[in-house]
Amino acid sequence: MTAQTRQAKLSNQNGASSMRQSRRARLVIYITLILAVVAALAPVYWMLTISLKSEVDQFASPPRWLLFSPTLAHYAEAFVSRSFGQYLATSATVAVLSTICSVTLGTFAAYGLARFRMPAKLNRRLSLWILSTRMFPPIVSAVPLFMMMRDLRLLNTMAALVIVYTAFNLPFVVWMMRGFFQELPRELEEAAMVDGDSRLGALFRIILPLVVPGLAATAVFCLIMSWNEFLLALVLTQTDAAMTLPVGIAGRVTQYEIKWGVMSAAGVVAMLPILIFAMAVQRYLVRGLSLGAVKG
């Protein structure tokens, strides 16, 4: 749906509903929404406070939500004296490299699937097959991927994660980009061809610049998914040199002696880039989360 029609609908509704909707009903709605927002955010805020509290404040009873003397000691401990800085670098490297690979490969494939007519409904069949590779639970591929990477001597390397995440994100890129390409009229390339461009020339000169917003959103989704991924990283990396941030956090959480401040500091750092990215792709959120099935 385009922005104009939504706008139109909203003003339309406004006129229709202002008579029906009493002030009290609106108040109830606002209170409900505020409670929902508090429920959604309070736990995250609690982690943030723990990451900033000294041990005395952490274990205070009743819990201190607002008043405590903040300290950055846990952040220093996590990222300077412990290995979380290294995990952070690994997470970032793996996410960026795998995103570059999957977006590059997937965009070309999506263009091929969206624009060319192949015999025997091959476009549709290939698209559905590509989607289906994304549908099975990751634990199903975890066992064979572990054995493959062991045989290739790639366990505990960033390369293993980059390869696996590239494959993991490819179907997503293909489906997202296919949708964006299909929204552009074919006449664009036809005009460029008349002007003397080759097919690939038309793709690079005319089409790609037009899908840049969609391409950027798709890349950001890939970054988020690689950054958040846990199970495959847990299976494929167990040494400090190749461990991602989620695996590093999980390794510490499940130990008996838990340093809650350090844990929370690592959690806050793992969460911040994701929240910023998510805000950046708000417009495409529904589409991305439904693999392009709902064009919100």
Next chain:
Amino acid sequence: MSAQPSPTSQKKPTRWRWREPSLAYVLIAPTVAVLLALSVYPLIYAVKVAFQSGTGESTHWTLEHFTRLLSDGFFLAALGHTLLYAAAALTFEFLLGLGLALLVDRPLRGRGLFRALLLVPMMLPPVVVGVVWRLMLNPDFGAINGTLRSVGFNTDMLTWTASPKLAMLSVIAVDVWQWTPFIFLVLLAGLQAMPQEPYEAARLDGSSAWQTFRYITLPLLKPAMLIALLLRTMDLLRVFDQIFILTEGGPGFATETVSLYIYRAAFRFFDFGYAAAMSFVLLIITNLISAGYIRLLQRQEAA
């Protein structure tokens, strides 16, 4: 899934021959190669591991892994936990998400802000969700018990993830917290994409709010609902991350799901054949359930 719009068929033939697909094959080949190597080959590898037993010279084909899992009480219990977890979380997420979506689908001041803030839990890395809720649910200094104590409740029994009785409830509640926003988001998008005409007709006919909801909103929202439920169900059946952090399947076996049990079999006991066999059962169950949804969706589209 939206059907592919039929290409140039109705248009007059153009100078550019879209039909000639050789370039398309070149563009698609690398992606297909990567997926064959890293999605299809592993699956074939898993079949081999699941149906073979023994090492080196004595390797032979066998069904023993599959016969074993039928009589493995732990596997069946893990399966039960997974289904219970999925059904309970899905129900609450759907009802809460639908309620919120209906509430927000109207002109409200600060609507965009409400939407953005409500979506935060869903975007968090699952491991961070695990950390957040370990902090909230900790019986000694967690915010929940601390708050309850400060208003006079006795929280000695409320040990949440450490209690065999409350652990399952706790992990389900965490999933509901994290993923209700997803249902909310998809249904809100569905609501906002709805045509206005039926509502105006209903208003002219003097339909009540309930009638409008029951006979216009619900049927029109059904495709969005099915997609939201399908994606959630597939995710719920594979749940691993948050439970691994929150309880590691415990206490005892109380929150062990199929994914966790497979992980344990493969990477704690290095029983790869058995793990692969269980993976196939999980895969088949997931596929059967999603096939059901997809059939409903197609019937919806046809109607």
